[in-house]
Amino acid sequence: MTHTTTAPTLEEFGRALEIVHRVTRRTPLESSRFLAEILDVPRVYLKCENLQRTGAYKLRGAYNRLSQLSPEERARGVVAASAGNHAQGVAFAARELGIAATIFMPLGVALPKLQATRNYGANVQLVGDTFDETNRAAQAFVQETGALFIPPFDDAAVIEGQGTIALEMLDIAPDIENLIVPIGGGGLIAGVASAAKQWAAAQGREIRVIGVQAENAAPYPSSLAAGEPVTIQTKSTIADGIAVARPGVLNFDLVQDYVDEVVTVSDDDIARAIVMLLERAKLVVEPAGAAGVAAMLTGQLKVTGPTATILSGGNIDPLLLQRVIGHGLAAAARYTKLRILLPDVPGQLVRTATIVAEQNANVIEVIHTRHATELPVSEVELELHVETRGIEHGEAVAQALRDAGYSVRVGERY
Secondary structure, eight states: OOOOOOOOOHHHHHHHHHHHTTTOOOOOEEEOHHHHHHHTSSOEEEEEGGGSGGGBTHHHHHHHHHHTOOHHHHHHOEEEEOSSHHHHHHHHHHHHHTOOEEEEEOTTOOHHHHHHHHHTTOEEEEOOSSHHHHHHHHHHHHHHHOOEEOOSSSSHHHHHHHHHHHHHHHHHOTTOOEEEEEOSSSHHHHHHHHHHHHHHHHTTOOOEEEEEEETTSOHHHHHHHHTSOOOOOOOOOSOGGGOOSSOOHHHHHHHHHHOOEEEEEOHHHHHHHHHHIIIIIOOOOOTGGGHHHHHHHHTOOOOOSOEEEEEOBOOOOHHHHHHHHHHHHHHTTSEEEEEEEEESSTTHHHHHHHHHHHTTOEEEEEEEESOOTTSOTTEEEEEEEEEOSSHHHHHHHHHHHHHTTOEEEEOOOO
16 A cells, blocks of 8 residues: 655654643643552553543544634534544534534433533534434534534544653653553554654654554554455444444554554453552543553553553443442453352352352342253352452352352353
């Protein structure tokens, strides 16, 4: 494939940084001793774009793009299609620049994201059950009105804006040797990788850049193998912020040139990462934003030297957060489901609960049934949902019950 995309220069990234700092926060670069021990590296840095205005890095690219519009383009207004962070970034940037914004969002968009976008002053149109339907409606609106469409990632000015994150990180921590970046369409990593690599070259050294995708929506591995963007069939993932079926054209060229490796993580991996960030770092991070930490926790990254990742957003619906915490605890074997066959005689429930308590485990739910057709008449099934400290602890609880004469099956962790 012939490349047609030239990365913004380091000077252009620097000018973009001056522009975006008119409205963005210089978000903290925290360190994590826990993750440093897992990776066996001196330091791990977390760039907290979850604390950015609008709750995500998207404001950077949106504001940089809108600030470059001519007076005539500003008068036409802008349009975006998004279920989340891009919508809020465009709405906020348009408000700051005095530009009318119309944002198309799917009918099932999370209420907090819908309210935030409206609160930033945008005219929100709810259209379509899928993002493709929403996007088609936005494009039709552009044709009807002449308003300017602002793409979420496949745009040079957007890439410039997102790349400013790298300059902020390296200004505070110039010792970074590895950058781990979530990937959706590729706008963030295209900007960050090209800015970081050029910065490192100017210093006479190298920085390794690793991209992370959700395994249920990962077009980059197959696209890189094919040498050109390909469209995949995505599956459901909690990381909806990076659930993209096809790389951006401009983004793909820059990823080919500047990204060293792309890995994937499961929803379980992401859920564990969200729980870890809550517990260890006291940070609320959305699933897409936790992808880099998820990759660290899987053990698949082979890195040496100071390492950093970008917590790209923190806009998570509280109801989803509640489910994700439960799922993450289960994925980390903090919850275990035990199915126990008991003789149908008095006192058995108390006896099993005592055994669990003696193992310092906590029963959080009990389901007791004698009506399952596969059970003998003289037996009942007890399903215990037990809070444990990990896989070994859960197995110890199950073994203690077996040692007491019970038939125990460790069910799926929920």
